[in-house]
Amino acid sequence: MLESDDDVPQLSSTTLAALQEFYKEKEDQENQLKNIGAEKESSNLTFDENWQLSQFWYDDDTVHSFVRGIKNSTEPTGKIALISCPTLYNEMKNQADGRQVTLFEYDQRFAIFESDFIPYDYKSPLSIPRELANSFDLVVADPPFLSEECLTKTAVTMKFLSKKKIVLSTGAIMMELAERLLGVTKCNFEPHHKNNLANEFCCFSNFNFDEAIHNK
Template identity: 30%
Template sequence: MSDSDDEMPTLSLHALAALNEFKQEEKQRLEKFEKLYQSAEDDYDSRGINDGKTDENNNNNNNNNNGNSENGYELNYNENDEITIDDFKEDWQLSQFWYADKTANILADELLDGADEDTTICIVSAPSVFAAIRSRPLRSLPTKKIYLFEFDKRFSVLSGKNNFGFYDYNEPLEFRDDLKGKIDRLLIDPPFLEPECQTKSSISAKALLRESSENCKLKTKSGVLKHRLISCTGERMAELMLKTYPNFHITDFYPEHKNGLSNEFRCYADFEGKNWKYES
């Protein structure tokens, strides 16, 4: 073995510069996230909200403290925080792939279109859509009863603790009791393209939505149907989606992701909106 065989490989100057740049960007991202987290905590405390427990018991806290939330918690955030989905690094082990900004805003628009102050919205496993809503001035939102359900507890920074619910599709009915049967408009995006994940997510969807079939006929003050159900998932899930959700149709809207996810995604919905029609 020659001496050259024992030498450690070295990075080129260009590769080393790129690595240092990546490390610096990662450091800045983490520092910003820490500041955002602290700002959210300070805002939470300043409004006199105290659930008295750790995040591990967050669902139980919301259940036990919902005596002050008969009409739902209203979304409240500091518009100067400038928090975006890009402040949260994707965790591919959790199948996290953020929507492209245009897609996230289209889905947000459809959830908000025609809603009124009595409309309750929940976004499950699609934090980039919640981030798109949060980027808008509070006064522009027709309703502030907007909730985010996520497995990744980092996103409580995005929604605020009162409007966050821990969600694990493996336990489809283990989530905040105060929101069961209370949701008018739901976007639920199963994180994995597997039949079990899709089926269990549908159990959650049915438990979240208002139970009465008459609710599907109720209209908001602007004359738009209050009920809306959306799910974006792989095209290969189409047969199962249409079987699991009898009122679903495949729409002509194609969701796109920031990092060029190769799987073909489709949008399934039980209504035609301003941004899509049913595929003929």
């Protein structure tokens, strides 16, 4: 028995408008990605947080503080690794002043950064190019999950990539484990996010990152 057109479910005007808006936003973002890729620029590229990947972006003041601290902690020819903290990439890249910035990230949307992007899954902490061992002057990481497994495996990657200096951003509840795994201490600087999180976040380093942040 054939169904008539009257039997086919129809979307309400409100639902249809919302659906059209959703597809328009997706199309705009895809066009933005294409333009950025063609122009080799990232200054205006933005991504929505993906909460399923435990992505929570830093607020602007936190990004500026991180970038200032990173620049003051490295030479103009230095190499910087950003692990699971893509929210720092744009600002850091724009102010690199000759520094090499490499993003290690699970989210394939960031592959738009081409040679600056290396696919990374904390569950396989050493599934990265072997030639990168001990090649970064500063490694900054923000493990996506507040779990012993995630921090432990991310720490393996950090130590593999780092020459010496490391900075870790994670929940305060991970302090004891962070100190034990990485020999870091808590900074006075506290990272903040655009969307307020219930968990208290801290910054840890194995050098005086606070001083680097406050130097102009």
